Amino acid sequence: MSGPVHAALAGDPVLAEHYAAFRAKAESALNPRLVALIRQAIAAVHGMEAAAIDDAALDERTRVCVAYARRIPFEHTAITDPEAASVVAHLGEPGFVAFSVVAALADAECRAGLVDLEGLAGV
Amino acid sequence: MSTIPRVSSAIAGEPAHFGSVLAHQPEISASFFALYGRFWGSDVLAARLKEVARMRNARVTECGFCRNVRFDKAVAQGLGEEVVDDITDGYEASARLTDAEKAVLKFTDALIHDPELLNRDARAALQRHLTPAQIAELGLGVTLFLALAKALITMGLEPDAMERTVLPTPAVLEAAE
Known part of the structure; x- marks a missing residue:
């Protein structure tokens, strides 16, 4: 497990393990490549170091999901019912639930990194 | 922002809400509630401070559900509505916080x-007011509050209207330990 939140919890291994388990369960419910693309797309929106995604190389289903993920950091209240429905159509309801958790966590983790949570926690 | 659920309930007879929708993914649900219970059960950082951060997130993120829920542990630690009312823009000038x-x-x-x-x-x-361990716990909390609020909103689980509701503070289920 990597990331600023898990790292910051080094002094509380039980809580760190619970956090790692939650993130791992959410991510394991999706295709690993899609998880990587979600995290990559959201990191790029935050201006963090992330390789550019070649949208043209993605299949339609993945392109829809990546476009949706890019809306999470700053436009989550503007996402429309049709946008959400298109992701549900591609992933199914259980997949959409996992996707929503993974994308929201990826956004929050980027933000935790941007405030240097690890440094503040003395790690 | 939609108040029409974009995901159905996975629990027969229950409307779509965070718990019933998360039930589509039982392992995610179980791990989330175990984490959330452990987080709120820890007294490294006082529940009142956690709730102050949660209230701020609710307002900035525009999560109506989060904004109307209060956890009883923080209320018992003196977080009354007159203090919560000050958790708005300009809180720096509050005499209650x-x-x-x-x-x-x-x-x-x-x-x-x-x-x-x-x-x-x-x-x-x-860093003057919180220890590194407290900041770590606060960072986890704000991460979860933000992610939870955004997941709620994007899954269309915001209520049309909701009364202020004091709920038992999430706790670790002994059977899950």
């Missing part, structure tokens, strides 16, 4: 809104 709470709010704003807000003075204030 403590300096530690204002430092927590600035950190929360920085994480959920603009990292530039955590300037040198704000960072020093946070």
